[in-house]
Structures are given as C-alpha cells and as structure tokens.
Amino acid sequence: MTRRTNMKQLEEKDIQILYEINNFRFITMEQFRMISQYGKSYVYEKSREYQRMGILKKSSLKGEIAEQRRKKHKIYLEVTQSGMNLIKKHGYRVTSTARENASIRRERLLALLQINDIALNLLPYRWGFLDGRDTKRRYNTTIKNALLHGMLESPDKEKDYGLYMLMNKDNEKIVDVIKRQTPYIKNLTNYVIATRTAKSIPKVIEDLDSKKVLFHKKSLSRLHVGGKLCILPKDFIPMYLPISKVIKEKHKMFIEALGFQILADMDNKNIVSKHRLSMHQFDYIVRNEDYAEYKGEEFYLVDMLDNDLTKLRDVARYNGDSTYHDDARKVIVITSNQKFHKPIHELYLRGKYFIFLPIKLKGISHIVERLYPDIVLPERNLKKSNG
Numbered sequence: 001m002t003r004r005t006n007m008k009q010l011e012e013k014d015i016q017i018l019y020e021i022n023n024f025r026f027i028t029m030e031q032f033r034m035i036s037q038y039g040k041s042y043v044y045e046k047s048r049e050y051q052r053m054g055i056l057k058k059s060s061l062k063g064e065i066a067e068q069r070r071k072k073h074k075i076y077l078e079v080t081q082s083g084m085n086l087i088k089k090h091g092y093r094v095t096s097t098a099r100e101n102a103s104i105r106r107e108r109l110l111a112l113l114q115i116n117d118i119a120l121n122l123l124p125y126r127w128g129f130l131d132g133r134d135t136k137r138r139y140n141t142t143i144k145n146a147l148l149h150g151m152l153e154s155p156d157k158e159k160d161y162g163l164y165m166l167m168n169k170d171n172e173k174i175v176d177v178i179k180r181q182t183p184y185i186k187n188l189t190n191y192v193i194a195t196r197t198a199k200s201i202p203k204v205i206e207d208l209d210s211k212k213v214l215f216h217k218k219s220l221s222r223l224h225v226g227g228k229l230c231i232l233p234k235d236f237i238p239m240y241l242p243i244s245k246v247i248k249e250k251h252k253m254f255i256e257a258l259g260f261q262i263l264a265d266m267d268n269k270n271i272v273s274k275h276r277l278s279m280h281q282f283d284y285i286v287r288n289e290d291y292a293e294y295k296g297e298e299f300y301l302v303d304m305l306d307n308d309l310t311k312l313r314d315v316a317r318y319n320g321d322s323t324y325h326d327d328a329r330k331v332i333v334i335t336s337n338q339k340f341h342k343p344i345h346e347l348y349l350r351g352k353y354f355i356f357l358p359i360k361l362k363g364i365s366h367i368v369e370r371l372y373p374d375i376v377l378p379e380r381n382l383k384k385s386n387g
Helices: 003-009 013-026 029-038 040-052 079-088 096-101 106-125 131-137 171-184 198-208 238-245 248-257 269-274 311-315 342-348 359-370
Strands: 056-060 075-079 128-131 150-153 160-166 191-196 229-233 262-263 282-285 297-302 330-335 354-358
Touching: 013 029, 013 040, 013 075, 013 079, 013 106, 013 128, 029 040, 029 075, 029 106, 075 079, 079 096, 096 128, 106 128, 106 150, 106 191, 106 238, 128 131, 131 150, 131 160, 160 171, 171 191, 171 198, 191 198, 198 229, 198 330, 198 342, 229 238, 229 262, 229 311, 238 248, 238 359, 248 262, 248 282, 248 359, 311 342, 311 359, 330 342, 342 354
Parallel strands: 160 191, 191 229, 297 330, 330 354
Antiparallel strands: 056 075, 128 150, 150 160, 262 282, 282 297
C-alpha cells in the first residue's frame, strides 16, 4: 500500500492528534498516549504507523544529562514537514517548520518535554497552553532566542502565565538570563518558574531576589514582573493550579474545606476601601475558632502555596498597623511543611502577626479530587501492570 493511499485513510482524529503533537513541538511516548488516549499497545502501533507514513519522526536523546538516562526521556516524537503540510491542508494552523525543530538545542528540548507534562495534566481542568514560539509571537518580544518555554492560560481566559523550566543544571546562570530578558517581554506580567526537583526551589528564590553585579559593573536587580511570580516544582503545579485563587470559586471552596468561614474577599476593592482593610496582598478575611483568642476574632488569610514571590515580598511588609492604625488583625498563612514552602515563607514572614498553617500535599490532592469529581486525567503509563 502506498504512502498516498495511507494518507487518504487517515481519520479526523489522526489529524487532530498530529495537530496537538505539533502544538507541543516534541513529545515523549507517554505524552503521545496522554494526547491520543489510546491503549498501551495501540499507542505504539499508531506511532509506528505515523512513522511509516512519514508524518511523524522518532528520535533519541543522547548525552550525559541525568534526565536523559531515564528510558521515558530517551525517545521523543515530532511531526515532520510532510505531517505539518498535511495538518495545514486540513485547515489547522501550523506555526513552525521541521527545519526550526531540527535546530533546537538539547537543553531546551529537555525543558520543553517537562513543560509538556505540566500542560497535559492541566488541560482536563480547561487550562490552555501555548508553546514558547507562539507565546513570543503573541507578546511581541524582540529578544532573539528568548528563553521563554511556553505559556499557561487560565480557564476563564483572563490571565496568562509565562512558563520557564529549570533543569537543575547551571540554574543560577539560567535565572540570570530570566532576570535580564523577562522585563523586555511586553505585556506579559504573570510568570510560573518550574523546577524539575523541589530541592532547588530555595536557591532559585534566593537568586531571583538577590542583587548581583555582572560583568562591566552592571547590576542585575531582583526580578519584578508586575504580576504573579510563582516558583514551584513541576509536579506540584498541576496539583495546585486547579484550586488556586485564579479559579475563584474553587479556591473559596478549598479554603472552606480547611475549616474557614470567609467573611470578605480582598479582591473586592470597594469592601477593602469601605472597611479600611489592609492594602497588602491578602486573599480573604476569615474566621476560625481554632485560632481565635476571643470569640468572633477575624484574621487575614493569605494562601502562599503558589510561592508567589511578588505577594510574599508585599505581605512581609505587614506589621499590623502599616496603613490603618486600627488594623491589627493577625495573618494566617496557608503553607506546607515541604522544603519549598514553609522554610522559605518563614524567612520572609516574621513577627507576632503571622500564624502558619501547614497543609499536607496529600490533603491538597484529596480536596482537588472532591472539587473536580468528573475530571479524569489522561493515562500516561506505558508499562505492563504486575497484576
């Protein structure tokens, strides 16, 4: 059977799968299964079929980077130029060429494969995703070879988050690049910086918040982005974002599931002004008798699970009477006992007004499952079960 005949037998689902693969640029076999939702055996069969037709290409990663030694990252797939032409012929937008893909650096390829894991696990929660090429086009950056790896779009389409992925190799140098380039990406004010492991988070935050002198006596100041600057391990991001305050109603349900009565949402500036509340970046005014010294005591509550450095810097300036002399509410800080949470938050939030409430990650996961009972995450496992 000729390749041309095979092309004619492709169904709309095949074209859609190719289109989604091309949107991610490069994928692992596990990610191919997440996209296609095919079974363990059939996903290999379809991959080989696409390769025989010349519309999908399989390649192997080579090198000494630890992540490459793991079997699931040795093989990756990409759409060929013939596949891109086919997608375009069916009316889909294609934003790259095979030549562009061939010129990618190995380190960036590894980072993109990790970013794709984050995006694919958020898609069921209606988060959108653009890869780095399309993000830089949307935000009109003129920086040649800008590091930006991608972008997440909130379910309500109201907020975009630039995505960076740090791979634990020369993170300090990569952070310096982020600090130099990010201010020149026009109009993109919210960012998520992901790390491959949790243990690298404290050093990344330290580097982002430090002032350094580079060559030629040029100072590189702490990074300010105008919006959120979240620094999180990659595995925690898809667990937390579905209940973050970006998803307002789900976040309130999350806070209520922890036993708090929400009295006011601090996003409502009319309420903040009318009741002379703090102008710091708190999330809510709450009541919880477990923390009250007297009946009916009110607290500010701030959710720091997002490791938003912008918010952390701002809240750290609260001293109980900074703006309004009659405001002396204590602050309950939602955190976890993980090294990438509470130890960092305690460095910034000092003083008698702060009360830390560590949440177990397993507890967060259970709350997400309760708040999204109909969500089924895409299957990625390619190994045969022992059972």
